Amino acid sequence: MAACRAQPPTSEEAWLEAAQAFIQETLCPVDEEPNEQVTRSVIDCVKETWLSQGENQDLTLPLSYSFVSVQNLKTNQHLPCCSHLSWSDNAYQAWTRGAGPGGSVLPREQLLLLGTLVDLLGDLEQESRSGGLYVRDNTGTLDCELIDLDLSWLGHLFLFPSWSYLPPAKRNSLGAGHLELWGTPVPVFPLTVSPGPLTPIPVLYPEKASYLLRYRKKCKIKELNLAGKLVHLSALMVTQNKRYFIMTLGELAQAGSQVSVIVQIPAQMVWHRVLRPGRAYVLTKLRITKTRGHRSCIWTTIPSSTLMPLRPGYVQELELDVAFADAGHKPLPEPTSSRDSRGQEGLVRGSKVLHYLGTVTDVLNESASLYILDGQLILCLAYQKIHGLRRVIRPGVCLELRDVHLLQGLGGGTTKPVLALCLHGTVRLQGFSCLKPQNLPSYKVHGASLYEQLVWKCQLGLPLYLWATKALEELVYKLCPHVLRCQQFLKHSSPGKPSLGLQLLAPSWDVLIPPGSPIRHAHSEILEEPHNCPLQKYTPLQTPYTFPTILALAEEGQHRAWATFDPRALLPFPEAFHLTSCQLNRRLAWSWLCLPSSMFQPAPVLLGVLVASSHKGCLQLRDVRGSLPCIPLPESSQPLIDPKLIGCLVRVEKFQLVVEREVRSSFPSWEELGMASLIQKKQARVYVQFYLADALILPVPRPTVGLEPSETASSCPEGPQVGQSRLFLLFYKEALMKRNFCLLPGDSSRPAEPTLSFRVSGTWLCGTQKREGSGWSPPESLAAENKDQKVFFIFLGSSVQWFPFLYPNQVYRLVAPDSQTPALFETNHSSGTPHRPLELTDYVSCLTIQEDWTLELGSSQDIPNVLEVPRTLSESSLAHLLSDNSPNFLVSFSAEVLSRILCEPPLALRRIKPGNAGAIKAGVKLTVALEMEDCDYPPHLDIYIEDPHLPPPIGLLPGARVHFSQLEKKISRSNVVYCCFRSTTSVQVLSFPPETKASAPLPHICLAELLQGDRPPFQATTSCHIVYVLSLQILWVCAHCTSICPQGKCSRQDPSCPSQRAISQASIRLLVEDGTAEATVTCRNHHVATTLGLSPSEWSNVLDRARGPGRVALQFKGPGAQTESASKTGEPLTLLLQTLCTSPFVLRPIKLSFALERRPCDITPIEPPRLQQFQCGELPLLTRVNPRLRLVCLSLQEPELPSPPQASAAAS
Helix, strand or coil, rough: CCCCCCCCCCCCHHHHHHHHHHHHHCCCCCCCCCCCCHHHHHHHHHHHHCCCCCCCCCCCCCCCCECHHHHHHHHHHCEEEEEEECCCCCHHHHHHHCCCCCCCCECCEEECCCCCEECCCCCHHHCCCCCEEEEEEEEEEEEEEECCHHHCCCCCCEEEEEEEECCCCHHHCCCCEEEEEECCCCCCCCCCCCCCCCEEEEECCCHHHHHHHHCCCCCCCCCCEEEEEEEEEECCCCEEEEEEEEEEEEEECCCCEEEEECCCCCCHCCHHHEEEECCEEECCCCCCCCCCCCHHHHHHCCCCCCCEECCCCCEEECCCCCCCCCCCCCCCCCCCCCHHHCCCCCCEEEEEEEEEEEEEEEEEEECEEEEEECCCCEEECCCCCCCCCCHHCCCCEEEEEEEEEEECEEEEEECCCHHHHHHHHCEEEEEECEEECCCCCHHHHHHHHHHHHHCCCCCCCCCHHHHHHHHHHHHHHHHHCCCCHHHHHHCCCCEEEEEHCCCCHHHHHHHHHCCCCCCCCCCHHHHHHEEEEEEECCCCCCEECCCHHHHHHHHHHHHHHHHHCCCCHHHHHHCCCCCCHHHHHHHHHEEEEEHHHHCCCEEEEEEEEECCCCCCEEEEEECCCCEEEEEEECCCCCCCCCCCCCCEEEEEEEEEEEEEEEEEEECCCCCCCCHHHHHHEEEEEEEEEEHHHHEEEEEEECCCCCCCHHEEEEEEEECCCCEEEEEEEEECCCCEEECCCEECCCCCCCCCCCEEEEEEEEEEEECCEECCCEEEEECCCHHHCCCCCCEEEEHHHHHCCCCCCCCCCCCEEEECCCCCCCCCCCCCCHHCCCCEEECCCCCCEEEECCCEEEEEECCHHHCCCCCCCCCCCCCHHHHCCCCCCCCCCCEEEEEEEEEEEEEEHHHHHHCCCEEEEEEEEEEEEEEEEEEECCCCCCCCCEEECCCCCCCCCCCCCCCCCCEEEEEEEECCCCCCCEEEEECCCCEEEEEEECCCCCCCCCCCCCCHHCCCCCCCCEEEEEEEEEEEEEEEEEEECCCCCCEEEEHHHCCCCCCCCCCCCCEEEEEEEEEEEEEEEEEEEEEHHHHHHHHHHHHHHHHHHHHHHHHHHCCEEECCCCCCCCCCCCCCCCHHHHHHHHHCCCCCCCCEEEEEEEEEECCCCCCCCCCCCEEEEEECEEEEEEECCCCCEEEEEEEEEECCCCCCCCCCCCCC
């Protein structure tokens, strides 16, 4: 029961006393004596209406009903309700059944409502009338909606037998509710019926009225009366705070001429509620006027004009003494729309204009004026401004649409046909809803002004508008309410305050909105014939892009990564046949997939708030649904150093989604690669990388008054109003890893355990500075002994979030909100720090960064007495890197990552797991190409990463350029230089892997060039000749333990070998020369067949023959020398291979692609040239001969034969 309803009296006498008191207080004129006539008329009206239902003959008065005033409804009625005095219980039950299953029907209250029907709110001036309708009594005024209005009702007192009241929504506590008047109001006093005119009214019909507009100079009549049937009724328009509408009258009998009338008088705005298309009307005292922006004249009303229904005998046609000539009439040119001149004539479609009567079944977006009609059609009212009608439309409302456009196949994610009204059409309320208003989500009720801007200011066509509303819903779903409030996000643009929603949508509108799109003009849209409006022509829209949640984007990336994961595709096809089980599974243990944004359809837009994680020490993009690690680069080779970006909203269209896959498998050999059951574990690491030049960065607005501060917005660093700071120059940054910290004496709050932390070293550039307004005071002077003071900073806990912004040779400002503690940055204040390092360096001071301290990017301009800080990255020289005089030193360099695999670390790095003496923990091996100046062929180097630096930092991908700082240089037992990650190591990604990388062809050289210069190419091609074969070996080994497998069975006696597979491995060593030098070349596996000139089937037969002995080995001492064989010399296979290796089929010219067997990082001293004696006839010659080059075959091809010369014409 409503809170505003008083307890009804139990007797007629008490009910009448309460009624009299209410009527005198609420309905009678104020400051006048009690009016018995008003009281008696009201009670009689209530009694008559009460008895009209036919079921209350035993009670002449509705004793269960109580009177309610307008003020009482507005103040005390907080829930929707309805009251039906003239309805029986059966009628109400039938009415509620119309709501359908699951519908929440308006509760029925027994309330009596009376009031005067007016079109003026309060005591305002007549010019303030806006076409609204109100119920007024002595306590106040309340908005109302009425389906069918008669102008004679205005100003009269009515009893409203059937009505519903809807209080203001909770989201609009400052607004007012409204009434929905269902039935015809019952007048308390009989309405006076105005008699017809004494003489017929002289009128013009549309045909002559339209002629008169063209020949108005020949007729001196100032005011005329028009009559005709209402053909069109425009929407109620508001332009520069002035309201108007346009009505079009046609001939009564048949279709013919039409004439339009513009109504601009405020007191006549209520006519818009009265007029019904199809009915005939008379308008008196009209004048001709010219409207701004329209080329033709039009009829208009004046304040004394009246509107009345056209009745037979009340009018007569006016005869004018004017001769109309049709010859002077020129048809108006048909308007053209620039939207059709886009070179897409085949895609442009036309809408259909029709009339439609339907019921609203759902609300898609109330603020965007989008609804569902009859469960099948989308209704768009955004191209009309329907502020008053929006509050009424909800499921169950019946609407009549006249001159509405039907558009089908709009695209952009819209699948249903759409009915859309332009200014030429009309929407009429034909029935109220019996349902309560829905509790809509915030994005469906906020942002009406923003959606109006999309239509009226941005001039969006319907396909693009529907997509924009859907995109804004996706954005709200991503960002609200934790990033910012929904009403903030959907706030309309104003001068100096652009809308955040529009800023996120607008970057691609230059492409989506055709150039030269016409600006809407209301008069032209309503009056021009043929009709031309934004809804008349349309082009189906392909969805430009979407705004998926970060969680959905990461899940899609993982789905694609595992859907495309094929072990057979990840391994080179011929090489996979010869890999052992261990090699096979290690090759598959790590792989990666890079998904450029262009690979998604429709293209996704990456959107999130940039945050710094103190748990992982990396940057993340975060929205309401999740977060994703990211690597934003300002530009190539530059780091991201400005912490002010934390908390900003980042929008990126061009990005790379990276998925690193890790697999633990147990494939015995290549034959089982298709068996998914042999994969025991799969996990993925997903992150995104992009350049800031491709991103739109927007600050997140602060919550407005009355809103709670959002979590993410509050994390955006802002300078404290009080505090102190100090500038420092960063020298180097150590690795982010878990380190051991000991507890302070007496501190037992937490157990001692490794803590994620990092350390940096630097030097103070000046003394402490105090906060002064928005700037900083001059620095305090320093004593001579404190100048250039080196300091060691420790970051742990929440201060780990600053790790991604700290880089060497950069100036930073350390800011503390505490302005009272003197010398705050001088010593380590351990009172606020629960840990201190286990051992300190030899720096003068060590400072632990507190949780409430912040970092800002500094500049050398803040300290004019200090020279400009160099910004170049530290680089070790190539001679220092590849020398044997500085092992275990720290080196820094930039390089391109060539490959990345999981592997066993070098012997010096191997660690034994506790409790498992036989297990060696795997690490990561990076092969990089060093970037060195004046080096045409960059040397390759291996970098090993082991625990506790696992997993490696994100971004270490093949093709990426990375700067490695403070790596430890090592030299293996075989004199090969490699590097290892240490606690001092830090990395900086300089550029991302290119989306498409064309492999450069290998240089073609002579073999003698490899003996010249310090840095010959590591890989190249050459044209040479095979002099003879040095050795040949074919093995069948166990895929698990690599033991020889005669007859395909492992020769190892240990029963623990689980393998039942044998794989073939072959190698051949050749001596080649090209006339400048000679070299030994080692060819393996499938290259052996190419060297011997055997087809795949022939090579397969050779391998099958070698399966029996398990090993076939031949050694050749030179041309014509006897062959040594580890196999039986009489075997047919041995004889075949001996004959083949000495035949011209093998000893032939070839084109060889090779790599040096001696790696560039091998620092073994080069063997000097040796003296060798040659016999030239009878003379012995002694000369120095360089050692033979050692090469590894990459590919072997037959040389390209020169094309034969063309025969001459004479010969033919």
